[in-house]
Amino acid sequence: MSGIGRSRGQYRQLWAVNMSNEIETMEQASRRGIDMGGLPSFVGYTLRRAQLVIFDDFIRTLDEVGLKPASFSVLIILGSNPGLNQSEVSAALGIQRTNFVALVDSLEQRGLAERRPSESDRRSHALHLTPAGRKLLARAMTLQQEHEARFTDRLGPGGREQLLTLLEKLLPTE
Amino acid sequence: MSGIGRSRGQYRQLWAVNMSNEIETMEQASRRGIDMGGLPSFVGYTLRRAQLVIFDDFIRTLDEVGLKPASFSVLIILGSNPGLNQSEVSAALGIQRTNFVALVDSLEQRGLAERRPSESDRRSHALHLTPAGRKLLARAMTLQQEHEARFTDRLGPGGREQLLTLLEKLLPTE
């Protein structure tokens, strides 16, 4: 589903960080005698690199079901919270409601979700998964778990939990 | 230097992940009774959120010296490896040569770096920092360390090293 084309390597760069195939890896750079300066010791830099690696795999993984991280996350929210309106879902996910419109359009056109008229507020739409949406979500969750396992393996026993704990400390406590 | 404008929140979203001010935080979402599904337990999701938080702070931090992550990293490489050509620097950082051109243009126009004719290969330019570039880099490094400290504090003793170790396990061993 959904051609690879641009989706490959889409999230690859940002902090001028390499990480794949044709692009030289940092290790290769050092081996060629390039001094990376303090870069690899910056938490932000390494965090970014790791995130790109994971997303690269994740995006390829989701490609089978024609989803991207954003649309996948929407399905997840709708699956657990049927009936929310667009503002609620987009706010929970940090998507601006203005950009959320096209996202829902797409899900609706694919028959994965639907906008139902809200009973309490004629301005808003109650969002629901369709049966097809629920089915696709289930498949996507399986793929996600396989993806997750690939990286969990690398972290060793307890590594995943340790990592999550540390990462959460970086998040705003609010 | 360099107006805030767009630079604020530029790296904020992607995986449809909120994290700041006006945008509802995940915690707020849960409090409103929204079930985030498995999302917070996905390493990729939490990694992405943490990365956005750090970058948000990092970008604001660098704003004082008019740098962005990419240009900052270029200065670092040039500082430690004077004389490299554009292909070498861009490859080490994972920036495509083609997009690297404008980056160097900008640094050159700001008088921070310069292209010198390579002595061995008339096709390529030897990149060097100017004295102004070295000075700005020094200041930027100080800012980076302050930024780093803000997050290191949150991680507790040994947390930073632990986190770096775990993250490196996620990177391609090549």
Add this chain to the structure above:
DNA sequence: TATAATTGTTATATTGAATCATTAAACATT
């Protein structure tokens, strides 16, 4: 009731990043 705020929407701008083509120099092979 008058005013303000909210919901969904369209249109538009910005930016990071990828793609394609071109030029000139360097290199390799006959």
Add this chain to the structure above:
DNA sequence: AATGTTTAATGATTCAATATAACAATTATA
């Protein structure tokens, strides 16, 4: 020396994610 191939730098263009502004309909509030 002539040829073809690779490499360095560049420009032009495209694409996708995200941000901003404005608007109509509706609801909430002073």
